[in-house]
Amino acid sequence: MDLIDGDDNGGDTLNGESTSVCSSSLLITSDNSSKIDKNDSTDKDICMELRWDLLHLNEHPYLGYDEPDCGDEVMLGNMPDLVMQCIFESFSLRDRCIASQVCKRWHYLLTCRFPMEDVTVLNIFQHQIYKDKISNNKNIGLKCYHIDNDSYLLIALKHCRIISSVKIWFANAIFAGKVLKKLKEAKIRMRCLDLYPYNTEKALEQAFSSFPDLTGMTMRPHGQEFFWSGLDMYSFPKFTKMDTLMLDGFNIKPEVFLPESLTTLEWLNRSGKFLRIMPKLKYLVNLEYLMLGHAEFLDTNEFDSFLQVISSENLPKLQYLIFRYCKIDSHRQTVVIRSPDDSNDDNDNGNEHQLRNDPTERACELDIKLNSLQMIKLDLCYTDFGFVIRRIISFTGLFSLFLICFANLFMKLI
Numbered sequence: 539m540d541l542i543d544g545d546d547n548g549g550d551t552l553n554g555e556s557t558s559v560c561s562s563s564l565l566i567t568s569d570n571s572s573k574i575d576k577n578d579s580t581d582k583d584i585c586m587e588l589r590w591d592l593l594h595l596n597e598h599p600y601l602g603y604d605e606p607d608c609g610d611e612v613m614l615g616n617m618p619d620l621v622m623q624c625i626f627e628s629f630s631l632r633d634r635c636i637a638s639q640v641c642k643r644w645h646y647l648l649t650c651r652f653p654m655e656d657v658t659v660l661n662i663f664q665h666q667i668y669k670d671k672i673s674n675n676k677n678i679g680l681k682c683y684h685i686d687n688d689s690y691l692l693i694a695l696k697h698c699r700i701i702s703s704v705k706i707w708f709a710n711a712i713f714a715g716k717v718l719k720k721l722k723e724a725k726i727r728m729r730c731l732d733l734y735p736y737n738t739e740k741a742l743e744q745a746f747s748s749f750p751d752l753t754g755m756t757m758r759p760h761g762q763e764f765f766w767s768g769l770d771m772y773s774f775p776k777f778t779k780m781d782t783l784m785l786d787g788f789n790i791k792p793e794v795f796l797p798e799s800l801t802t803l804e805w806l807n808r809s810g811k812f813l814r815i816m817p818k819l820k821y822l823v824n825l826e827y828l829m830l831g832h833a834e835f836l837d838t839n840e841f842d843s844f845l846q847v848i849s850s851e852n853l854p855k856l857q858y859l860i861f862r863y864c865k866i867d868s869h870r871q872t873v874v875i876r877s878p879d880d881s882n883d884d885n886d887n888g889n890e891h892q893l894r895n896d897p898t899e900r901a902c903e904l905d906i907k908l909n910s911l912q913m914i915k916l917d918l919c920y921t922d923f924g925f926v927i928r929r930i931i932s933f934t935g936l937f938s939l940f941l942i943c944f945a946n947l948f949m950k951l952i
Contacts, residue, residue, distance in 0.1 A: 615643070623652045631683060634697045649696040657698040660728075662691075662717050663707045667736055671760075672707070688716050695724035705732040706741075707760075714741035718748040730754035730782065736761055738769065746775035754782035768809045781824075786831070790815045799824060801855075806831030806862070816844055820852035828853075829860040836867050841926075842904060845933060850909040857912045859930075866921035906933045913940040 626648060629637060638648040663672055685691055704721060708714040714733065718741070721728075731752055733741055736759075745752065755777070759769040768789040780797045784804040789811055790796075796803070800822050805815065812833040819828070828848065835841040848856055911934050916923060 615641075619647060619651065622647055626652055631694060631697060635693055638697075653696075653700060654698045655700065657701050658703070660698065660701050660704045660726075661707065662704065664709055664713045666709050667707045671736070688720055691717070692720045692724055695720060695726060699724060699726055701726065701728055703730045703732060704728045705734065707734045707736070708739075708741065709736045711739035711741040711744055714739075715744035715747075718744050722748040730756060732756040732758075735759050735769070740769070740771065742773070742775055746777065750775075750777065751779045752777055753779055755780060756784040756786075757788060758784075758786040759788070766808050768807055768811070790818065794818075795821060798822060801825060802827040804829040804831070805833075808832045810834050813840070816847055820847045822853065824855060825853050826855045827858040827860075828856060829862060830864060831862040832864065833861070834865045834867075838867075841866055841929070842906070845906050845908070845930070846904070848908070849933070850907045855910055856908070857910050858915075859911060859913070860915040860917065861919050861926075862915075862917040864916075864919045864921070866919065866926055904933075907935070908933045909935065913942070915942040917942075 622644075626634065626637070631654070634648050634654070638645045683694065685694065704726065706714050706717055708717075714735075731745060731749065731754070733745065733755070734757075735741065740757070740759075745755070764787050768787045770791060771785075771788045771794055772791050774790075774794050774796060777797050778799060780799055782802040783796065783800055786804075786806040787808070789807065789809060792814070796818060798821060801824050803819075803822065803825060805812075807815075810832075812830065819825070835844060848859070850856070908930065911930070914927065914930055916926065919926075
């Protein structure tokens with residue numbers, strides 16, 4: 539469902555004042571989302587239909603009302619709720635919004651008793667973003683609803699309260715804040731909130747203000763200027779119940795700490811600044827799943843330092859370790875030693891032997907334990923797979939470990 543404002547300037551006029559309205563695109567992902575009725579109204583017509591909700595019907599349970607005695611005649615007013623549910627299931631979102639204005643009973647059934655159950659993902663686009671970035675994409679075949687005011691957004695949200703994910707695509711935090719307030723007002727129960735900024739404004743404080751108990755979040759800045767260099771993050775709210783976080787393209791500053799409640803963390807960054815975030819990992823004591831994307835380890839010492847950070851001493855629950863598009867340079871240093879038996883050799887340098895460092899011997903010198911680790915996944919990484927595998931296994935104390943490698947698309951069990 540696509541909610542975008544009808545003004546080409548990305549705003550609207552409310553009570554004679556120019557405002558930055560909650561223009562958005564509500565994109566519903568469902569089994570019927572790609573079907574478009576030939577009789578569907580235009581976006582502007584839909585907006586006009588939604589204006590019917592000026593009746594301010596409340597959400598209290600319907601208590602019934604007096605019906606005229608019509609004998610044995612069956613009327614919509616006295617049909618059982620479950621029968622009405624079967625009828626409502628065939629309604630589009632626009633039809634539901636209109637039908638909810640028929641009477642208090644229908645409003646209660648549509649918005650409280652029987653909300654849309656086939657909605658899995660809700661995409662809300664700011665008009666400016668939708669117009670410039672999304673509308674010209676021919677690969678998007680989903681139906682869009684054009685809404686030109688944040689109050690109309692609330693009307694639509696009342697019909698889809700149980701969804702897995704809400705994705706907000708925005709150019710400024712003001713828009714995102716208005717959407718988040720309406721999501722809260724509509725009592726949307728979502729598993730994950732996805733924030734996709736097209737500017738430097740990240741809307742994190744707005745998200746925390748509306749949903750302090752959020753459990754999952756995905757963040758990815760859009761725009762060519764952020765693809766390689768990333769977007770700087772100077773703060774992160776204290777979401778005490780957040781267990782899943784995916785950050786793609788963010789540069790986490792030294793003063794930023796992630797929620798200790800995290801059990802799943804995915805971090806992707808192409809700027810080569812992984813070593814700056816690495817020390818922060820040791821504070822995520824509840825972490826069970828860690829995925830790193832585009833991380834670079836320039837030598838064995840850096841990789842060992844990483845393993846030290848994620849050791850059981852710091853992350854006792856870590857079970858899954860995934861490397862995606864990572865570069866792990868496993869160059870082995872050459873050690874030159876002199877044999878005492880060659881001290882009388884004519885060669886002043888003695889008999890020099892060049893030996894490669896044995897990773898197993900070096901592992902014994904490091905106090906690293908990965909007691910809970912169960913699986914390693916290397917997805918399109920540039921490295922010596924044998925070296926990485928042996929290195930990690932040497933710290934697990936296990937004889938078997940589930941391993942998935944996608945360099946040459948093969949899987950094996952060690």
